[in-house]
Each structure stands twice: as structure tokens, then as C-alpha cells.
Amino acid sequence: MPQNLLDFDLDGLTAWFTELGEKPFRARQVFHWMHQSGVADFAQMTDIAKSLREKLQQQAVVQAPAISYAHTSADGTRKWLFDVGVANGIETVFIPEEDRGTLCVSSQVGCALECTFCSTGRQGFNRNLTVAEIIGQLWVAHHSLKTEPNRTTGEVSDRPVTNVVMMGMGEPLANFENVVTALGIMLDDHAYGLSRRRVTVSTSGLVPAMDRLAERCPVALAVSLHAPNDALRDQIVPINKKYPLRELMAACRRYLVHAPRDFITFEYVMLAGVNDQPEHARQLIELTRDVPCKFNLIPFNPFPDSGYEKPRAESMRVFRQILQDAGLVVTTRKTRGDDIDAACGQLAGKVADKSGRVMKRMHKEAA
Numbered sequence: 001m002p003q004n005l006l007d008f009d010l011d012g013l014t015a016w017f018t019e020l021g022e023k024p025f026r027a028r029q030v031f032h033w034m035h036q037s038g039v040a041d042f043a044q045m046t047d048i049a050k051s052l053r054e055k056l057q058q059q060a061v062v063q064a065p066a067i068s069y070a071h072t073s074a075d076g077t078r079k080w081l082f083d084v085g086v087a088n089g090i091e092t093v094f095i096p097e098e099d100r101g102t103l104c105v106s107s108q109v110g111c112a113l114e115c116t117f118c119s120t121g122r123q124g125f126n127r128n129l130t131v132a133e134i135i136g137q138l139w140v141a142h143h144s145l146k147t148e149p150n151r152t153t154g155e156v157s158d159r160p161v162t163n164v165v166m167m168g169m170g171e172p173l174a175n176f177e178n179v180v181t182a183l184g185i186m187l188d189d190h191a192y193g194l195s196r197r198r199v200t201v202s203t204s205g206l207v208p209a210m211d212r213l214a215e216r217c218p219v220a221l222a223v224s225l226h227a228p229n230d231a232l233r234d235q236i237v238p239i240n241k242k243y244p245l246r247e248l249m250a251a252c253r254r255y256l257v258h259a260p261r262d263f264i265t266f267e268y269v270m271l272a273g274v275n276d277q278p279e280h281a282r283q284l285i286e287l288t289r290d291v292p293c294k295f296n297l298i299p300f301n302p303f304p305d306s307g308y309e310k311p312r313a314e315s316m317r318v319f320r321q322i323l324q325d326a327g328l329v330v331t332t333r334k335t336r337g338d339d340i341d342a343a344c345g346q347l348a349g350k351v352a353d354k355s356g357r358v359m360k361r362m363h364k365e366a367a
Contacts, residue, residue, distance in 0.1 A: 002061045005034060006132035006139065009184045010191075020059075026052060028190060034062050035191035038143030064136030065090070080140065084109060084133055088126050090169050092137040094145065094161070101145070102163040105137045107179050108170025113204050115224070116236045117269055119303040120169045128175040134182040138164060138192065164194060167202040167222070173209035183217045196220065196260035202267065207243040207251040218258040222265040222296070223248065227275050228283035236274070245287060252291045263292045263329075270316060271300050272309040281322035294329035 008016060014027040029048055033039045040062040042053045065082035068089055072078050078094040093104040109126035111118070138161060145160035164186055166172040172179045179201070186194045200220040203210060210221070227233035233240040240248075252264045266288065270276045284295070297320060300310050316332065323330045 002059060004063050004130075004132045005030065005060050006062055006064060006136055007130060009131075009181050010188055012181070020055065022052060030056070031188075031190050035139065035185065035188075038139065038146075040064075063132065064139045065133050067140065078141075078145075080137070082133070082137065082140075084129065086126075090129065090133070090137075092141065092168060094141050096160075100162045101157075101160045102165060103138060103141050103161045104165050104168045105134060106168030106170055107134060107166055107172040107175045111170045112174065113171050113237075113239050115204060115226070115238070117226075117271055117300060117306065117308050119306070122306075128178060129170070131178045131181045131185075134178060135185050137168075138186060142192065161192070162194075163198045163200070165200045165202065165222070167200070171204055171206065172201050173203045173206040173213065176209050176212060180213070180217050183219060187217075187219075200265070204237055204239050205243050205248045205251075206239065207247050210251045210255055214255045214258040218255070218260060220261050220265070221252075221255055221259060222267050223252060224269075225266040225284075226269050228280050228287050232275060232280075236271070249287065249291055252293075256292060263294050265296055266293050267296050267298060269298045269300055270311045270319065272311040272315070274308065276311045276315045276319055278318060278322055281319045285323065285326045285328070288328075294331065295323055296331050296333055298333045 003016065005013060005016075010027065010031050013031055014024045017024065017027040017030075026048065030045065033045045033048075039045060042048070042056040042060075042062075045053060065084050068081040068083045070078065070080045076096045078096075080092045081089045082092065084090055088109045090106040090109060092106060095102045095104070106129065108128050110123050111121045112125040114121045142161050146158060147156070148160075149156050166179065166183075183199060183201070185191045186199055187196060196219045198220075200222050201213065202222040202224060204224045213219075213221075224237065225233075226237055227235075227240075230240060230244050233245060243251075256262065256264065266284075268275075268284075297316060299316060300306075300308050302308070302310060320330050320332060
């Protein structure tokens with residue numbers, strides 16, 4: 001089976017070329033062609049010896065996941081569904097703004113963590129994505145968007161994707177090695193050259209993996225918090241039972257020693273009548289007192305049979321004001337792409353569940 005070269009960072013590609021008996025600079029040339037020029041056909045890599053091109057055509061491919069469909073929202077948000085085989089699909093979202101273009105990347109087919117308000121988690125889990133499937137999302141978005149004018153500015157940019165957030169389908173730190181390798185490619189000046197400050201990994205709180213990320217590839221960190229106390233978080237973010245809030249806050253403080261930003265972003269999906277009350281805001285202030293942070297409040301985006309409702313605007317206003325009055329930096333995430341189900345928490349793709357969680361939930365709900 002041919003080797004997919006998108007699975008390699010530059011060190012890995014250099015090692016593979018060495019096994020072929022080729023010099024290291026050849027790996028850099030191919031790496032440039034793949035990532036900076038978006039070329040998948042070895043025959044078009046014109047500064048490479050013909051003999052090597054022929055060898056590569058026999059032994060390798062440059063293959064991103066195939067696009068099943070692409071939709072564009074009325075606000076310019078783009079969503080791709082990528083086919084990753086055996087009835088599985090993953091979703092990737094691009095959010096254009098005047099001063100940036102943010103790509104939301106998936107790391108798994110489904111998710112095993114079962115956060116109760118997340119559409120992805122309700123679909124169960126199939127498998128981790130490969131490096132090629134993770135970086136392939138950026139590869140497709142970057143090179144397809146380079147030819148299109150920005151919906152906001154009308155300009156065509158050589159760098160349409162300025163920010164990457166690992167906030168799509170899956171828990172990134174549960175697919176640690178593949179995600180870290182893909183992050184390295186995103187940051188590599190021979191590929192996309194993104195700043196560590198502009199690449200964000202979101203986690204629900206896998207504490208040991210947070211420590212490993214700080215050592216291996218410290219990028220910006222966002223923690224999916226969603227509750228101010230263990231009793232409530234145990235219910236809506238079940239991983240909290242393994243890594244409770246005290247341990248999570250300690251891990252955040254450790255991460256900040258290595259982080260490219262001097263704060264942690266806490267993501268907080270607001271669920272009407274569940275976690276959006278003034279007392280919850282006051283508990284958050286106490287919980288995060290020793291963690292330099294900012295809060296990103298996210299109004300719940302409904303999906304069928306979720307069991308939750310979007311909070312009232314007044315509830316969100318009061319909640320935000322309490323946090324701000326305590327001196328915290330707070331943003332409210334603008335809902336983008338909800339008309340094509342591309343908003344936060346709505347990504348679903350297609351998951352051939354191997355975990356059995358979907359069947360168990362259906363039996364429980366039917367009982």
C-alpha cells in the first residue's frame with residue numbers, strides 16, 4: 001500500500017526519504033510542494049529529479065480525505081464533510097472574519113467523552129483520525145480558499161487560514177500523538193508557519209495529556225469547562241468524574257508555565273436553567289481565582305432531541321456582567337454557520353459507532 005506523505009512531519013518525511021536512499025533536502029522540497037503549494041501530483045514537482053518522481057509515484061501518495069460535500073452559510077462560514085471511509089465522515093468549519101480566518105478541525109470520528117450537550121458525543125465513537133486526515137483538513141481548506149475572495153474584505157489572500165482551533169469532532173488529547181504531529185506541521189515554517197498563539201487545542205480536561213502537551217507542543221489552550229462545581233460537571237461533562245475540577249485547575253496552572261499565551265481560555269456552553277444562573281457565575285469566580293484566564297460564553301446551539309434549550313439573552317447578560325464585575329475578561333461567542341449546522345456543538349458528521357454508547361443510550365431512553 002502506498003505511503004501517504006501527509007502522515008509525516010518534516011522529521012518523519014526526512015527519515016522516510018533516508019530509507020529510500022535519498023538526501024534530506026529532497027524531503028524538504030517535497031514537503032514544500034505538498035503544504036505550501038498544495039501539489040499532490042509528483043509529476044508537477046518540477047525541481048525534483050525525474051527518477052525520484054517516478055519512485056514516489058510507485059511508492060507514495062499525497063492524499064487528503066475526500067470531500068463528500070461543502071456548504072457555505074449566509075454569513076460566509078464554510079463547512080466540509082470529509083469521507084474517512086467505512087460509512088464515517090468528519091466535519092470541518094472555516095469562519096472568515098475581517099482580520100482573521102479560523103479553521104475548526106476535527107481529531108476523531110465521533111467522541112467517546114459523551115458530554116451531554118454535544119451533538120458529536122451523542123453519535124458515539126469510531127476511531128482516531130490519522131495525521132493525514134487531521135492535517136488534510138487544513139490542506140484542503142488552505143489551498144481551496146486561496147483562490148477565493150474573502151466574503152468580508154473581498155480580497156484574495158495567500159494565507160486565508162490564519163488561526164486553527166482543534167475544536168471540531170472529538171477530544172484532541174485523546175488522539176495525542178497524531179494531533180501533536182499535525183500541530184507540528186501547522187507550526188512548521190516549511191509548511192503553514194502558524195504561530196503557537198494562533199493554534200488552539202481544546203480539551204474537556206484530560207489532565208495527564210495536558211501535561212504532556214505542555215512539554216511536547218505548547219500551543220494556546222482552551223478548556224471546555226461548562227460547570228462551576230463537581231456535582232454539575234459530573235453530570236454534563238462525565239470525564240470530570242476521573243479528573244475533577246481541583247485537579248483540572250492545577251493542570252491549568254502548570255500549563256501556563258509553558259503556554260504561548262499568559263491565560264487559559266475557559267469555554268462555557270450556557271444551558272438554560274442548568275448552568276446559567278447568577279450563583280453559577282459566582283462559583284466560577286471562586287473556582288478560577290488562581291488561574292489567569294478569560295471566559296468564552298457560548299449560547300447552546302440546539303440540535304434534535306438534545307434535551308437542552310438556549311439561554312435567554314437576559315440570563316447571558318447578567319451572567320457575563322457578574323464575571324466582568326469581578327475583573328474577568330469575558331467574550332460571548334457569536335453564533336456562526338448555524339443555518340448549515342456548523343455552529344459550536346452542532347458538528348455531527350457520520351459515525352459508525354463502535355463504542356456501543358449510542359445503543360445503550362437508546363435502550364436507556366426507551367426504558
